[in-house]
Amino acid sequence: MNAFEIRGGKPLKGEIVPQGAKNEALQIISAVLLTAEKMTISNIPDIKDVNKLIDLLIALGVKVNRTAGDTYEFEASDINIDYFQSEEFKRKGGSLRGSIMIVGPLLARFGKAAIPKPGGDKIGRRRLDTHFLGFEKLGAKFVYDAETHFFNVDATQLQGTYILMDEASVTGTANIVMAAVLAKGTTTIYNAACEPYLQQLCKMLNRMGAKISGIGSNLLTIEGVESLGGTSHRMLPDMIEIGSFIGLAAMTGSEITIKDVCFQELGIIPTVFSRLGIKFELRGDDIFIPAQDSYEIDTFIDGSILTISDAPWPGFTPDLLSIVLVTAIQAKGNVLIHQKMFESRLFFVDKLIDMGAQIILCDPHRATVIGLNKQQQLRGIEMTSPDIRAGVSLLIAALSAQGKSVIYNIEQIERGYQHIEERLKALGADIRRIDAQPLGH
Structure with missing residues (x-):
């Protein structure tokens, strides 16, 4: 079985071009x-x-x-x-x-x-x-x-x-x-x-x-x-990839430029990531994300905890809720993630908790993330990708974590992200493909 071995905990740098949608x-x-x-x-x-x-x-x-x-x-x-x-x-x-x-x-x-x-x-x-x-x-x-x-x-x-x-x-x-x-x-x-x-x-x-x-x-x-x-x-560039790379940059404290994003077609996506405290600049049709030592989650006007939920377009796409959840792990502040559409999409959070994330899974549709504010790094573990978006979320977590992580069932990730290993390596990621079976198989 193909797996990714990742040694995380270091910032990345460079340009990345999103694939077609x-x-x-x-x-x-x-x-x-x-x-x-x-x-x-x-x-x-x-x-x-x-x-x-x-x-x-x-x-x-x-x-x-x-x-x-x-x-x-x-x-x-x-x-x-x-x-x-x-x-x-x-x-x-x-x-x-x-x-x-x-x-x-x-x-x-x-x-x-x-x-x-x-x-x-x-x-x-x-x-x-x-x-x-x-x-x-x-x-x-x-x-x-x-x-x-x-x-x-x-x-x-x-x-x-x-x-x-x-x-x-x-x-x-x-x-x-x-x-x-x-x-x-x-x-x-x-x-x-x-x-x-x-x-x-x-x-x-x-x-x-x-x-x-x-x-x-x-x-x-x-x-x-x-x-x-x-x-x-x-085809348009893939908005889910663009959101994934914004989250990756924030989690790893990286300076990344995402090229040719068709910004006018991204709808509310950039706004949601900015509410997590992530700064970015639009340069032509490229999104430039500077390296940030910390990013602070917004609150509602009355001071209550921010809720990010999915909704039909022009609402926020459910495919990016897993990415937002992972990105919030290292933010300053708290956020409630409400996944309305699919009842099993948040079950991957147990792996993130094993890595040291502070997350409360309230029910199959809701999870509260208590941000670590980069005061402690996640730790590398072995884990299995349950679906495309959770797989990439675990990959982002692994790239930000201290030590070695192994992600199995990467075929799920590759169903949605082309040549992801080579593209991350070009940014300086320490990632390699290995042939390995998860424990118990």
Whole structure:
């Protein structure tokens, strides 16, 4: 088993370029199935989840040509619909939560799709109901086969309709939008997600010939069209990586410049980190974070303890709450972290407590962090990464800790962060990949 061995406790320095956005990539790459024409997509992150999706598209019959390190051409002119019933599809699709994103485009263009029950992070329930309720409203019929764990969906004639979504799901909204662009008539989606990644998808679909209005709001109107053409698209930088690097700089007392961040698309993220006391400057489109000996958590105006919680965009993204929690360990002051969306995402705090962090896990959704104000360093330990974001949070903790840490199950980290070991080494981190099994295995 691959693991990272880290010797922490020293400041880092240098420039780092964020990868293309993972969550945008899974939507945009799935959208190539909506047209038989060539699509050129750049700034694609080289990570396991994205590479698995590209492999899945190749198996479906999409012609894929990698023209540069982060740039691919896709042409979905000859799709093998029968592939859905194969064991190989069940295996490939089931290992990737993002595989749900191909259902909308396939329904729109071919009138049918199937998907095995997806895998992915172990962070609690992730319902797929929102996707399927939306497809049903558009006229699709689906059957879940409990024996084979397959969702089979039939939609020979999708019809535009009014959809009030039960939750502002980003992937659910994206999937329903992709199904609706080729449906007959007009579709209205209320309580739609409005994350920058979804805005990117809608803008790209409009360049392909779709008619989507209300982009950036929670009310989307889609006039169905007969067909879509090809286009080119460049991904945004990954806002979760950008937030992770801000937290890393603060925790390790490092001077780091994060390059080409598309600052206007980061929403409330920089504000939340500044409320933890982290100073930064915007230099052009780069974020410069100076080395700080200490950073002090803000309080509410009445003096009560700051609460940081997740919310649908433009609220704070749940993917960065683990990073905020770790960063707060060495801050001056206290903060309550409230993870509303996933019930298991805070369970990694026991590892941080073992390292010397002062954290009270109140319940599966809330944790109080009592900042150490850099008066004592965390200590290195052995630990296992439960999911992508917790894995990177543990990695940040290890880089700030005194002594040696070992993180197992780094495949989880590599599902979301490309070449993370080499990029951290370039900043001066003492990190290396080893082959090791956790104790008890």
